[in-house]
Amino acid sequence: MNRGSRKKGIIALGCACLILALLPFFTDSRYFMHLIIMTCINIMLGLSFSMLFSAGLVTMGAAGFWGIGAYTSALLVLKAGLSFWVAMPLAALATACVAFIVGLVIIRAPGVAFIIQTMIVNMILVQVFGHFEFFGGWAGLLDIPAPNPIGPITFTGKTANYYLILMLLLVNILAFYALYTSRIGRAWSAIRLNARLAETLSVDLFRYRLVAFIISSAGAGLAGSFYAHYFQTLEPNMFNVFKSIYIQIYSILGGLNFYIPGPVIGAAIITFVPELLRIGKEIEPILTGAVLILLVIFLPGGILSLPDRLGFFTKEPLAASSGKNSVQEQQEKRVL
């Protein structure tokens, strides 16, 4: 990264932050703000998935950990009377603990078995939330209070909640970015590229994967805590395997190789496009499904691989049949 492009990067980042910060003043549509807030939550979930992917693990259980964070936070506030600001970090911590225990058991599983086991963990969590009256049962929890006011700021409208989720999202992004550029991030890269080779270079696969599992789940738990107090009702089926699958799609659409911008774009598209397609009414899933298939076939690297494909930076564009452009990415293809 040379100084010029780094400077451009920071300026662009700054502009984007400015626009995002002033967003509520550009629109007075509360519906739109709701969609933006949901997008931010979904971005955090996508980031969680991408972190695990960066370590070579594909998870189909992200929504379950999201649920743990949401329920923990809601129960701490409703039953233990804690303030939201205390409950939120505790919820993230609780999610991390559960992730630790689950990870100990399932990270050893090979390839596709791991994926299905994360799916099963997700299903178990949904059953647990639904079965026990302590969690509200299948009817769920109702009347979860909004975050406690800080001074004059109350969280009863969309604007305050928007800034809160934006802060959480920024914290999440910065934390993850710091991890990706650190030693741990390089370990994950190594594991993802060629786990066996990394192992011979004394990278402890299990430990680094477990760390990825815990941290990514904590991020999802944090998003869950916010979600519980924004949505104000929870029910077990919000956190089922279908949501996990959607979370995967956020990252896939955006671009699997882009651990941070990928989920941003993917979540924005998936949150907004079905709303835009509401005109389609009952055929909307057919359209969404078709769009998904086309994107996967023609842009397997995700939307962010478009600049590469169209040759913005290299002299000639890539061969149309493959979205992967380097040996490193060719190898990444062999996950099965």
Place this chain on the structure above:
Amino acid sequence: MQSSGYTVLDRPLLRREVRPGGGIMKVKAWLLVVLLVAFSVCVVTGAVHAQGVKTLKVGTVLPLNFGLGVDTKKALEMLVGQFNDAGGITIKGQTYKVQLIVYDDKWTAEAGRAALERLVYQDKVQYIISIISSPTMVSGLNMIEENKILNLFSGTSLRAMNPKLRYTFGTSTTRTSLMPLWAVAKKIFPNAKTTVFISPNDEGGKARAAEEKQVAEANGIKVLDTLFHPRDAVDFTALAVKAKSLNPDIMDYPGADSGTQFGLELKAVHAAGFRGNAHLSAIAPKLDEVMQVASIEALEGLLCNIKPTELPNPPPLAKKFKDDFTRTYGKWSEAAFPWIPAWPALLEAFKKADSVDPTTVSDYIASKGLFWDRIDGPARMVRRPDLGNTKYCDSVSEALYGQIKQGKIVHVATMSRDEVVATCEKVFGPGWK
């Protein structure tokens, strides 16, 4: 392996090892995000288009991934179309037509809440009708209250009967159909003393099972056991064997589906050897579907709610609806009946309150109640003292009961509105009227 601690990870990155996603890529990426957001702002806020003068906007959110949602949408669109073609409604000298806005919630809370946010903040509807899915309804109750929107919902959620709610009223009778059912059952099965329940283990199933237990016992029938099954189960053999081993006089299915799943339950119970020919269902089953999976012998003796279109001489409203529906859409489906009573209720409420203001109408209904004609019979609002709600908040309607004898439905009883309310008060105490 681990010696000095200096591993490959500590070597400084060489310039050519830049990961994709850094530098210029990040610029383009964020630009793309900003563009996307800007684009969406334009599209979404521009999506509202101006309507004609004096149009009342009525919204609904339906599960279009299920047959009943699609059929309800068809029925409502047809009814609203007929209403507009006939000239609309005139209140205090002003004529109004209705614009119906339908969104899909796919039975999930997330999509349902987004749909409600759109209806409330984008389309700015003043009335919401016919919401079926409980997750959607519950997630939107507070928003609807805050925005003073009249909400006549069709689903079964008990949470919406909360006395704090000023604008929400239940127009379907799934909550109040249990009480008259057992009164009729006592007459049709006079020697029955025991029953076994088979219920789905979701919110609706558990609530119905608990309520029916109370009602059955108030009618002198002992509930031997309640067997729960997963919501989308298809294999009922094990449960049926267990139910049969308890030897009940009546089999009951609180909270059951009205389609083929119910048929499979009957089939399994019959295959397990139950020959009591006494089954109860509080929900009118879709007999054409049920008969596809269960044999005539398995259905024998089933006592259930029936729809007026199954009578040899259906009443005029129901007959017209069936004819219109069949003519408009080519194929009749009775699935919509339980979910559409909110529409005629809305019109009747406008007339009786002599206003289209949601607050005025809500307060009128809450204090004076409402009597109206559903497509499938007359209905009235009732209070729910058993739920702590002394306002008029729920509905009761005339109930038709039939029993299946040799594969045909035989109409065995009709309970008028007053009779139904009487059965409710018998079990839960006075204060409903």
Place this chain on the structure above:
Amino acid sequence: MTIELFSQLLLNGLSIGLIYVLVASGLILLLGVVRIFNFAHGEFYMLGAFITFGCCEFLHLNFFVSIAIAIVLVTILSLFCYRFIFHYIRGDILLCTAASIGLSMMLLRGALLSFGTQERGLHPPFKGSVGIGQVNLPAEKVMAILLCIGVMFGLYWLLMRTKVGKAMRAVKLDNEVASLQGINTTRIYQIAFAAGCALAALAGGIMAPVFSITPSMGHSLLLNCFMALVVGGMQSMLGGVVGGLVVGLVLSFGMYFVGDLSEILLFAVIGVIIVFKPGGLFGEPEHHE
């Protein structure tokens, strides 16, 4: 627990479990040979059931002829899907997941809209029940058991004794070396994909008279098949057989003894298995790549 009860629950569990075996075998074939994870597999099962129903009800064809037609039509559809979708994403599990979920959404909503909102059921070709000892099992379940066992033997014969089967096994072991040996890997991928989906369609046809036919019947079945894969491992057909049977039996016995907690019981069983064998009973021992 009496012998009669035990046999009743056992046979019931077998009949359901064998269907899971059939569908799971199809998934394992796709996974092992073509290296594709197909979420839309349940939809092929559903289409098999619907086409069988359509042929029986509206064309009044014989039940077995209807199943055959269903298999043929679904196979053609699956080859179509392979050529235009899966061919490009072979080997990459995430892209397969996304694409097959898109396909599943399309097929499911398409089926709901084209077949209509009415749920269906097919009256069994053989009425009544069959008595085995003191236990009564409906005729269609007995037929399901017999057909499934027959198909599994046929599958075994196909994979072990025929040239095509051996080619598939070779491709599963190492597709590059297989092509060096002169095996047309592209053709094998197509055949394996078609075979896997044909198995799903066959399962759908067999099940059509047993339970009901609804557009979402494939979804719930698929989740149970995934459990079967976790239990048995994704490496071999034997894993599929054992996994499917375990799931079917646990659910059957579980429903009797613990009712709606049968799913939790199944999770507990799976949990115990994966603690000792992370890859499933017959799967890879540990994550070593």
